[in-house]
Amino acid sequence: MRATGAVIPPLVILIISLWIFRIPFAYALMxxxxxxxxxxxxxxxxxxxxxxxxxxxxxxxxRSARML
Known part of the structure; x- marks a missing residue:
């Protein structure tokens, strides 16, 4: 995906997985x-x-993303 120029959605996915799932999960089960x-x-x-x-x-x- 990143080779096609689509870099923002994977970055957002990683941010969501860190700040919405990983950190709250650790704090909740502490x-x-x-x-x-x-x-x-x-x-x-x-x-x-x-x-x-x-x-x-x-x-x-x-698939429709294009590099600048």
Whole structure:
């Protein structure tokens, strides 16, 4: 996707997976898991990033993006 010039949507996907999923997940489970919640937040954030990337790859308009 990035080679076609579509760089903003993957960047937004990574920002969402970090600030909407990974960090809140770690903070929410901190009382239960302690420091391990940080390590469990990585697969959760990566999984959400993967799902959003697959969705964008499947339904997004990245094929029509052109480099300047």
């Amino acid at each position: 009382p239960v898991l302690g420091a391990n919640s940080l390590w469990w937040s990585f697969p959760v954030g990566s999984g959400m990033s993967m799902l959003m990337s697959i969705t964008y790859y499947r339904f997004g308009n990245w």
